[in-house]
Amino acid sequence: MALVVQKYGGTSVADVQCIARVAERIARRHEEGNRLVVVVSAMSGVTDSLLRLARQVHPEPMGRELDFLLATGEQTTTALLAMALHAKKIRAAPLTGAQAGIVTDGSHTRARILNIGPKKIHRLLDEGAVVVVAGFQGQDLQGSITTLGRGGSDLTAIALAAVLKADRCEIYTDVEGVFTADPRMVPDATKLDEISYDEMLEMAASGSKVMQSRSVEFAKKFRVVFEVRSSFSDTPGTIVKAETKSMEDVVVRHQPRTEPSKAHHSGRSGSARSGR
Ligand SMILES: Nc1ncnc2c1ncn2[C@@H]1O[C@H](COP(=O)(O)OP(=O)(O)O)[C@@H](O)[C@H]1O
Numbered sequence: 001m002a003l004v005v006q007k008y009g010g011t012s013v014a015d016v017q018c019i020a021r022v023a024e025r026i027a028r029r030h031e032e033g034n035r036l037v038v039v040v041s042a043m044s045g046v047t048d049s050l051l052r053l054a055r056q057v058h059p060e061p062m063g064r065e066l067d068f069l070l071a072t073g074e075q076t077t078t079a080l081l082a083m084a085l086h087a088k089k090i091r092a093a094p095l096t097g098a099q100a101g102i103v104t105d106g107s108h109t110r111a112r113i114l115n116i117g118p119k120k121i122h123r124l125l126d127e128g129a130v131v132v133v134a135g136f137q138g139q140d141l142q143g144s145i146t147t148l149g150r151g152g153s154d155l156t157a158i159a160l161a162a163v164l165k166a167d168r169c170e171i172y173t174d175v176e177g178v179f180t181a182d183p184r185m186v187p188d189a190t191k192l193d194e195i196s197y198d199e200m201l202e203m204a205a206s207g208s209k210v211m212q213s214r215s216v217e218f219a220k221k222f223r224v225v226f227e228v229r230s231s232f233s234d235t236p237g238t239i240v241k242a243e244t245k246s247m248e249d250v251v252v253r254h255q256p257r258t259e260p261s262k263a264h265h266s267g268r269s270g271s272a273r274s275g276r
Pocket residue numbers: 008009010011012041044172173174175177178179180181182183184203208209210260264265268
């Protein structure tokens with residue numbers, strides 16, 4: 001029985017129809033006999049709305065309260081996805097980051113993971129449940145909720161895959177993998193079958209990226225091989241690993257510098273993703 005960690009980003013859980021579609025995908029994999037740990041992000045745009053709300057009541061909200069608020073975005077999706085799975089008669093166990101055993105330092109809004117105690121996840125998997133984990137969050141040693149920086153659900157998934165020694169780690173988004181440039185801005189960008197951690201980090205440094213750089217650094221350090229793929233199709237995505245067999249890095253290095261469109265892609269631009 002393979003242990004699979006999946007992560008569904010905000011674009012994949014943007015509304016209840018999307019959540020139902022994700023539940024369908026999970027149900028299929030569960031029925032195939034896989035053990036599943038599913039990390040979810042807040043529904044697209046929710047984290048930004050929560051930030052705007054916070055700033056309406058305080059120009060510079062305190063980190064502890066801000067993290068308490070921001071973590072609710074992922075918790076909402078976690079609860080809704082667990083309900084959607086129950087509607088399909090699949091046992092699902094929703095967990096906050098803290099309940100999943102994710103312990104961080106106390107750097108609110110950009111906390112670093114100190115360790116993960118996966119006992120509860122293992123127990124739930126042994127009971128046959130699909131474990132649904134709220135991404136982007138943990139708990140510090142004082143018991144306060146923390147968040148892992150923008151894009152931090154990627155880090156939750158990669159770190160869980162490392163700790164659980166998962167057989168597969170799948171990062172689901174709204175494009176079919178990693179392209180030579182942002183496919184929404186560069187129509188003739190081509191999808192890569194494979195890319196190395198270093199090439200992914202180079203893409204991030206040049207402003208065009210599909211994942212939080214800290215997550216890629218973490219994956220590189222702990223040798224977590226993962227696949228970036230679409231939750232809207234069954235097309236194989238892009239495998240990210242230490243070495244790639246081709247010279248695709250040449251293509252990557254020659255991609256044009258692009259500014260991701262805010263309308264579609266809020267929070268994914270250079271500093272918002274990599275600066276923490
Ligand atoms: N090189 C690239 N390859 C693929 N997607 C990219 C790339 N650079 C930027 N992107 C953008 O990343 C988006 C996915 O990130 P995001 O919108 O944050 O998704 P999610 O909600 O799944 O985290 C894609 O829609 C695409 O526009």
